[in-house]
Amino acid sequence: MDNNLDHFFAAMADPTRRAVIARLTQGAAPVSDLAAPHDMALPSFLKHLKKLETAGLVRTIKTGRVRMVALEPAKLAEAEHWLSRQRRIWEDRLERLDALALTLEADDGTTERRPDP
């Protein structure tokens, strides 16, 4: 799940790739349809697709000469939960700091760093 996140975030760090994701929320589409709005050569675009696939964000099936591409929503959910978890830990901590500040009221000012080591 670690190298996993590497690929996921790297995949999302490009506007072309995010646009593809957004497009795919409208439904599955063949490669050339997906490529059309992006002013670049097909091979370049294929590299982007490949990264989305490697990251597990997208699933593809080739039938005849057409390759259909569809979203893999489970991956979006996974990353969303990772972020949510980090944020919750942080926010819980802020709350505890607030509580501490209230109980101690007048302290020496070192409250910001390592309240409970």
Place this chain on the structure above:
Amino acid sequence: MDNNLDHFFAAMADPTRRAVIARLTQGAAPVSDLAAPHDMALPSFLKHLKKLETAGLVRTIKTGRVRMVALEPAKLAEAEHWLSRQRRIWEDRLERLDALALTLEADDGTTERRPDP
């Protein structure tokens, strides 16, 4: 908010940087404390910090010769919401497709592509 996401996701696409984020959920810390567990030279580590700061994930204040680093939880929330939105659009669509499939029951099989252009 676009170039914004570029920086955010790029920042998260590195295990060192994600480790720093995770560490910071335990509370703010000075640069060298953050750097200690990562087997690399300080200047290398500073580049990572810089990216986190550019992405708006982290806020730093220098007092004396020490620079304290703290998390900016709003940014985590922002990205989380972006992901959540994409996923919801997709899941709503899946539901609509299911409904469509149920009402039409015996169709010609083209239901997957462009149900409502």
Place this chain on the structure above:
DNA sequence: CAGATTGTTATCCATGTGGCTAAGTAACAC
């Protein structure tokens, strides 16, 4: 079969990224 469509593979190139060392600056601590 001939030709057009739709990908795919192989290179190539410029730029960005992640690591390093060396040398500099600005507080502290004594």
Place this chain on the structure above:
DNA sequence: GTGTTACTTAGCCACATGGATAACAATCTG
């Protein structure tokens, strides 16, 4: 004020990334 601490800046290097073109392969269509 000397020395140590805690960054900071500058410059170097290997490799990844995002783009391109050219040429190939595998379906359809007529």
